[in-house]
Amino acid sequence: xxxxxxxxxxxxxxxxxxxxxxxxxxxxxxxxxxxxxxxxxxxxxxxxxxxxxxxxxxxxxxxxxxxxxxxxxxxxxxxxxxxxxxxxxxxxxxxxxxxxxxxxxxxxxxxxxxxxxxxxxxxxxxxxxxxxxxxxxxxxxxxxxxxxxxxxxxxxxxxxxxxxxxxxxxxxxxxxxxxxxxxxxxxxxxxxxxxxxxxxxxxxxxxxxxxxxxxxxxxxxxxxxxxxxxxxxxxxxxxxxxxxxxxxxxxxxxxxxxxxxxxxxxxxxxxxxxxxxxxxxxxxxxxxxxxxxxxxxxxxxxxxxxxxxxxxxxxxxxxxxxxxxxxxxxxxxxxxxxxxxxxx
Numbered sequence: 001x002x003x004x005x006x007x008x009x010x011x012x013x014x015x016x017x018x019x020x021x022x023x024x025x026x027x028x029x030x031x032x033x034x035x036x037x038x039x040x041x042x043x044x045x046x047x048x049x050x051x052x053x054x055x056x057x058x059x060x061x062x063x064x065x066x067x068x069x070x071x072x073x074x075x076x077x078x079x080x081x082x083x084x085x086x087x088x089x090x091x092x093x094x095x096x097x098x099x100x101x102x103x104x105x106x107x108x109x110x111x112x113x114x115x116x117x118x119x120x121x122x123x124x125x126x127x128x129x130x131x132x133x134x135x136x137x138x139x140x141x142x143x144x145x146x147x148x149x150x151x152x153x154x155x156x157x158x159x160x161x162x163x164x165x166x167x168x169x170x171x172x173x174x175x176x177x178x179x180x181x182x183x184x185x186x187x188x189x190x191x192x193x194x195x196x197x198x199x200x201x202x203x204x205x206x207x208x209x210x211x212x213x214x215x216x217x218x219x220x221x222x223x224x225x226x227x228x229x230x231x232x233x234x235x236x237x238x239x240x241x242x243x244x245x246x247x248x249x250x251x252x253x254x255x256x257x258x259x260x261x262x263x264x265x266x267x268x269x270x271x272x273x274x275x276x277x278x279x280x281x282x283x284x285x286x287x288x289x290x291x292x293x294x295x296x297x298x299x300x301x302x303x304x305x306x307x308x309x310x311x312x313x314x315x316x317x318x319x320x321x322x323x324x325x326x327x328x329x330x331x332x333x334x335x336x337x338x339x340x341x342x343x344x
Contacts, residue, residue: 003116003117003211005115006100006102006104006114008104009111009149010110011028012142016074020070023059026057026059026138027063029120030053033120034056035101036117045096046098047095048092051237052233055229068093076098077095077097078097113149115141116208118211119208122185122209123137125225126185136176138168139168139170139176142167142168143193146204153206153208154206158204159201159202161174162200177204181193185207186209192206192207193205245259254297255297257300260292260304261280261285261288265278267304267308271324272323278323278326284326299337300333307324315328316328316335316336
């Protein structure tokens with residue numbers, strides 16, 4: 001098997017990790033998973049938005065942000081937080097360093113787990129459809145790890161119930177294991193592992209999915225898993241942005257380029273009367289959006305307001321219009337900007 005990321009035994013035994021909430025643990029497992037996928041295909045820093053993790057792990061963006069900040073304080077990750085540029089463009093969080101992302105070398109004497117990328121994504125899909133809980137997912141990750149620490153992929157092994165609860169820091173860890181053993185994954189009656197209760201211990205027999213490097217169907221499904229995350233992240237970001245825009249609109253704040261057209265119409269009516277409507281075609285609307293993208297929403301908003309406040313004789317008029325139209329604004333924008341000494 002070669003389509004995997006490493007999980008350090010040292011990390012699993014770390015007290016700070018053990019005491020972490022399920023959301024924190026799952027975030028860090030996912031971080032190791034995604035940064036490994038990135039580094040096997042690309043060079044340079046790893047970029048990923050908190051919302052991308054939220055979509056993949058079925059958590060809120062706040063839960064992801066809190067988990068990231070926790071591990072930043074512990075010094076396990078070094079990042080540059082995401083931000084919005086003056087032009088309104090969003091820059092994702094940049095991960096410069098992540099502890100335990102490197103696979104230990106053979107001569108270092110450190111044990112690690114080869115965690116299959118496909119199996120991790122396969123179970124995230126079950127999580128998304130609420131076939132399993134977040135606590136179930138964390139317990140699954142631990143069982144996957146212990147299967148190798150206690151033997152091999154295809155060797156039955158056992159875990160004391162008290163150890164399962166302690167290491168996962170999940171009171172219901174035993175119930176989670178039982179639930180996982182009842183959820184169909186590979187076929188209608190085959191789960192990711194068999195689990196047998198033997199009083200103080202649980203016996204496990206793990207099942208592993210086909211390696212995408214050796215199975216075209218598995219590779220196709222894996223790619224679909226990733227595309228689904230991207231689609232959901234896009235939907236979450238769109239919904240969040242629309243909510244922010246609606247809130248900003250109520251406060252008279254311009255947050256999105258689409259609001260500039262409404263602002264222009266309002267200023268036009270204030271200037272020429274409530275019954276006056278500017279003639280605006282689709283091409284002009286598109287040009288206004290491009291102008292905001294190139295120069296920043298704040299700058300375009302400022303120039304637009306000044307466009308209507310300045311005496312008509314001070315405003316460029318290549319169109320020869322007696323009104324302050326959108327066409328006149330667009331054509332004369334940069335000369336007007338120079339006049340107002342606005343720096344994009």
